[in-house]
Amino acid sequence: MKILSSRILVLLFAGLAVAAGLLFAEEEGYRTFTDAKGRTLEAIVVSKTDTAVNLLIKGRENPVEVALKLLSSKDQAFLKSWVPPKVPSAELKKLFLKKCRTLTVRELLELRGYESFKFTFANNSLIIPGLLNGKKARFLVDTGAHNTILHDAFAKEAGCRMGPYDEVVAGVGGTAPAAYTKVDRIQLGETLLLGKKLLCTDLTNGLPAGSKPKEDAIIGGELLARLDAVISYRERLIFLRPDLGDKPEVADVGEKAGEKESQFDFRIFKLKDGTTIRGKLVAKNESGTGITIELVNGENRGFTVDRFKPEDELLIRRWSEDAVAFERNCRDLTVKDLLNIRSYQSFETERKGNHIYVEGALNGDKAKFLVDTGADGSLFNIGSANQYRCEVGPMDQWVYGIGGRAPAAVTKFKSIAVGKTLIENRRILSADFSSRDSVGIYGGDFMRELDAVITYREMRLFLRQR
Amino acid sequence: MIGERNSSILKDRELSFSKVSRASKKNIDTDGFVPLALELMQLRLLAITALLSVWSYSVSIGAEERVWTSRKGADVTAQLLRVEGGEAILITPLLKTVTLKIEDLSLVDRLYLVEYGGVDPSAVTKSEVGVPEKDARDMSKTFERVKEKFVLGTDDDLQYDMLKTEHFYVITQGKIRPMDVAEVAERLWRGMAFQHVNFREDWGARRKLIFLVEDKKAYAKLGDWYKAHLLTLEGEHMRDVAVRARMLWEESSSQTIYMPDPIVAKLNIFGTAKAFQIGDIKNSYTEVFGAFPTHSLSGTLLSEFIGGIADYAEDGAMALRIGHAYYKEIKLAGHTETSLLDAEVYDQDEIVKAKGFDDGTKWAKTLRELVRKGKVEPSLEKLLGWKEVKDLTPESIVLCYSFAYYLQSTPERLNSFANMIRRVQYDGAMPVPLELAKLYGFKTSKEFETDWTEFIKSQDFK
Numbered sequence: 001m002k003i004l005s006s007r008i009l010v011l012l013f014a015g016l017a018v019a020a021g022l023l024f025a026e027e028e029g030y031r032t033f034t035d036a037k038g039r040t041l042e043a044i045v046v047s048k049t050d051t052a053v054n055l056l057i058k059g060r061e062n063p064v065e066v067a068l069k070l071l072s073s074k075d076q077a078f079l080k081s082w083v084p085p086k087v088p089s090a091e092l093k094k095l096f097l098k099k100c101r102t103l104t105v106r107e108l109l110e111l112r113g114y115e116s117f118k119f120t121f122a123n124n125s126l127i128i129p130g131l132l133n134g135k136k137a138r139f140l141v142d143t144g145a146h147n148t149i150l151h152d153a154f155a156k157e158a159g160c161r162m163g164p165y166d167e168v169v170a171g172v173g174g175t176a177p178a179a180y181t182k183v184d185r186i187q188l189g190e191t192l193l194l195g196k197k198l199l200c201t202d203l204t205n206g207l208p209a210g211s212k213p214k215e216d217a218i219i220g221g222e223l224l225a226r227l228d229a230v231i232s233y234r235e236r237l238i239f240l241r242p243d244l245g246d247k248p249e250v251a252d253v254g255e256k257a258g259e260k261e262s263q264f265d266f267r268i269f270k271l272k273d274g275t276t277i278r279g280k281l282v283a284k285n286e287s288g289t290g291i292t293i294e295l296v297n298g299e300n301r302g303f304t305v306d307r308f309k310p311e312d313e314l315l316i317r318r319w320s321e322d323a324v325a326f327e328r329n330c331r332d333l334t335v336k337d338l339l340n341i342r343s344y345q346s347f348e349t350e351r352k353g354n355h356i357y358v359e360g361a362l363n364g365d366k367a368k369f370l371v372d373t374g375a376d377g378s379l380f381n382i383g384s385a386n387q388y389r390c391e392v393g394p395m396d397q398w399v400y401g402i403g404g405r406a407p408a409a410v411t412k413f414k415s416i417a418v419g420k421t422l423i424e425n426r427r428i429l430s431a432d433f434s435s436r437d438s439v440g441i442y443g444g445d446f447m448r449e450l451d452a453v454i455t456y457r458e459m460r461l462f463l464r465q466r
Numbered sequence: 467m468i469g470e471r472n473s474s475i476l477k478d479r480e481l482s483f484s485k486v487s488r489a490s491k492k493n494i495d496t497d498g499f500v501p502l503a504l505e506l507m508q509l510r511l512l513a514i515t516a517l518l519s520v521w522s523y524s525v526s527i528g529a530e531e532r533v534w535t536s537r538k539g540a541d542v543t544a545q546l547l548r549v550e551g552g553e554a555i556l557i558t559p560l561l562k563t564v565t566l567k568i569e570d571l572s573l574v575d576r577l578y579l580v581e582y583g584g585v586d587p588s589a590v591t592k593s594e595v596g597v598p599e600k601d602a603r604d605m606s607k608t609f610e611r612v613k614e615k616f617v618l619g620t621d622d623d624l625q626y627d628m629l630k631t632e633h634f635y636v637i638t639q640g641k642i643r644p645m646d647v648a649e650v651a652e653r654l655w656r657g658m659a660f661q662h663v664n665f666r667e668d669w670g671a672r673r674k675l676i677f678l679v680e681d682k683k684a685y686a687k688l689g690d691w692y693k694a695h696l697l698t699l700e701g702e703h704m705r706d707v708a709v710r711a712r713m714l715w716e717e718s719s720s721q722t723i724y725m726p727d728p729i730v731a732k733l734n735i736f737g738t739a740k741a742f743q744i745g746d747i748k749n750s751y752t753e754v755f756g757a758f759p760t761h762s763l764s765g766t767l768l769s770e771f772i773g774g775i776a777d778y779a780e781d782g783a784m785a786l787r788i789g790h791a792y793y794k795e796i797k798l799a800g801h802t803e804t805s806l807l808d809a810e811v812y813d814q815d816e817i818v819k820a821k822g823f824d825d826g827t828k829w830a831k832t833l834r835e836l837v838r839k840g841k842v843e844p845s846l847e848k849l850l851g852w853k854e855v856k857d858l859t860p861e862s863i864v865l866c867y868s869f870a871y872y873l874q875s876t877p878e879r880l881n882s883f884a885n886m887i888r889r890v891q892y893d894g895a896m897p898v899p900l901e902l903a904k905l906y907g908f909k910t911s912k913e914f915e916t917d918w919t920e921f922i923k924s925q926d927f928k
Contacts, residue, residue, distance in 0.1 A: 425901045
């Protein structure tokens with residue numbers, strides 16, 4: 001019954017469709033299609049194969065596949081020469097956003113040649129594994145560190161040649177002597193950094209007796225910016241671009257892939273033997289056990305599926321022509337698009353040197369905060385805390401950081417707002433430290449609570465209040 | 467603070483098992499895919515094809531692979547394929563589809579579905595409180611005896627048998643069987659993972675060590691080793707730990723012990739272990755959900771998950787921890803047999819004991835009568851002020867129990883509890899009373915207090 005009434009409605013409608021609103025429809029990306037019997041409808045082409053087309057019919061939420069032979073010869077001719085638009089229409093984008101709902105930031109960025117690293121939390125600090133001169137190392141991802149710094153004892157163990165301690169590093173705890181050292185090689189996944197001159201200092205300086213540093217080295221803002229880092233607290237992942245490192249470890253990664261857009265077609269595949277290749281999957285045999293990968297240089301190479309590491313093996317096993325069409329559309333999405341559908345708010349950040357700042361409000365008054373993934377806890381500059389009418393207690397606490405420890409005071413505040421995100425009625429510490437023109441540090445505690453995503457390339461901070 | 471066993475009254479347990487259902491083709495919904503202006507029947511077939519291909523996009527890439535937990539007893543590693551009606555359709559690494567009712571899924575899963583599956587946020591609280599610890603299927607088949615001994619020293623008394631489970635090593639000496647305590651530990655672990663978003667990921671691939679030592683002499687040997695080990699550790703905190711260990715080791719039925727770094731690294735275990743002195747009373751350790759180990763391990767899991775709390779912001783932390791441990795003990799074992807023991811090491815070396823009402827099967831009834839008669843008044847301010855065992859009376863311990871019970875007593879409150887614990891974990895600080903009230907949907911702490919009092923007076927408090 002429902003189908004019949006729909007049909008009548010359509011037949012009535014079909015006669016009117018051509019004249020009414022056609023221009024408007026075309027502006028939205030819709031086109032009028034006519035079937036072999038002369039009936040019409042408005043739809044957007046989503047994708048096509050040699051024998052069928054996926055159409056998003058106006059007013060419908062999901063596309064349908066229609067055999068080409070059912071359409072008029074004019075439409076068939078149009079579809080024969082149809083190529084996906086470089087900029088999808090608003091309707092199409094909406095459709096793919098809907099379909100991309102299950103997509104994670106990880107999958108989105110891996111389509112763009114990023115490599116992801118699962119980080120672990122040490123309190124609220126982010127730790128990723130890597131190699132320093134071939135020795136296993138724990139790297140603290142620290143947007144609040146201007147530069148990359150090594151723990152000196154670890155640097156010695158890793159065979160780094162140390163210079164004299166004639167440099168100074170500064171942090172919330174004050175200053176500490178530091179030395180330059182030459183590091184031959186840092187490896188973070190597929191990202192290589194070669195021949196770096198880095199500072200090292202004693203990262204246990206000022207810590208309570210018996211404490212051990214949670215990191216062997218700190219990756220600072222200069223490297224994060226260079227590698228277009230993206231940090232996602234919700235997914236516990238940091239993303240880096242291996243091709244922005246010093247030398248490609250990945251086969252073909254340095255090859256020019258032509259237009260920037262087409263580089264997105266290529267991803268990194270990891271094999272069980274430890275090697276990696278960059279390419280795109282172009283074919284799979286009928287049994288699903290063998291695949292062909294087109295490398296960046298255009299060469300096609302065959303592989304058996306079982307040669308790949310489990311994650312890539314899974315991806316390959318699930319690969320299909322449809323997936324390619326989906327990926328093609330997904331790559332037009334931005335991290336912002338994706339996070340918008342997850343109720344994130346997006347904020348521009350300001351970069352000063354290698355530090356990033358975000359605007360907000362403290363106790364209702366406009367304020368700026370240093371975005372610092374290396375800080376377990378947020379921290380006020382004590383002068384600012386007083387100025388912004390926080391309740392500042394006696395200096396009977398300690399904060400620890402590069403440069404040792406410094407006295408601190410328990411500080412109650414009513415609200416910290418960044419956009420519509422609110423942190424209310426909390427107790428954090430205040431200390432006397434140089435915070436430039438910010439009121440203090442927006443640390444890992446608040447960023448974990450608000451599922452922060454930080455993108456260096458777009459210089460944005462995304463936050464979400466659950 | 468540590469726990470001490472009082473008695474051992476155990477009740478039979480009831481466990482229910484079931485399996486996840488698998489998706490069938492009837493789940494494919496063709497409504498809405500019938501093109502309007504083209505040949506109907508032909509296109510209905512095409513529409514099905516279209517549907518399959520549209521959804522196959524999200525099979526190919528899309529949601530992350532994660533562990534899904536149904537209260538019906540099964541865990542499955544899979545990706546979200548789609549949501550249909552009240553069901554989540556998942557796909558496993560072997561490309562099999564699995565269909566699970568959303569209302570049966572863990573709170574963690576339901577939150578995920580709201581975020582990634584477009585499920586209405588009301589799904590978070592459209593469920594039942596349930597007892598995920600009891601709903602879990604039999605886990606013992608996955609336990610594995612380790613051939614090598616666990617060795618702390620050359621002395622025979624410092625060599626132990628090991629049982630490996632998914633998340634624990636149970637280290638035993640004597641005739642005690644490790645299976646029941648291992649099962650309790652794994653079920654309590656599942657309960658935490660069911661409820662708390664970060665729990666599974668924070669735990670990672672590590673295991674927690676649990677010592678079960680039957681013989682008092684052997685337990686004393688373990689204590690000697692531990693006290694000597696503590697002397698090798700630096701720092702003010704470790705000096706306190708050493709004093710407490712010296713004072714309490716023989717007296718207590720369980721202790722948290724710091725493990726040497728090489729063992730931690732070799733076995734990939736947590737830095738602290740739990741040691742139980744079984745002594746003459748074995749009943750608690752030979753039944754799943756024996757009261758004392760249930761209390762002790764549930765407190766340990768919550769504390770491990772939350773992590774450290776700053777001393778300037780720990781108001782209510784003790785009430786939360788001991789209240790939660792008693793809540794789990796009574797909920798799962800049906801009674802409590804645990805009293806508290808602590809060492810006062812600052813002013814003078816003194817052992818402090820505290821316990822709740824004498825009859826460990828009637829705490830709720832007794833407190834309800836006292837509150838109804840106005841002899842006990844639940845006060846948030848007082849509760850948040852209790853920071854040491856010496857502050858506790860029987861009434862205050864049972865109030866802590868009622869507090870933790872209240873916090874987890876309905877699906878809405880369970881969700882608030884998970885939010886609160888997450889915040890404590892991130893902040894390293896307990897929420898101030900107003901924030902606690904707001905987390906539970908109240909405008910003032912007084913409103914919270916009134917609701918908590920009404921809960922105690924009601925028959926919901928058991």
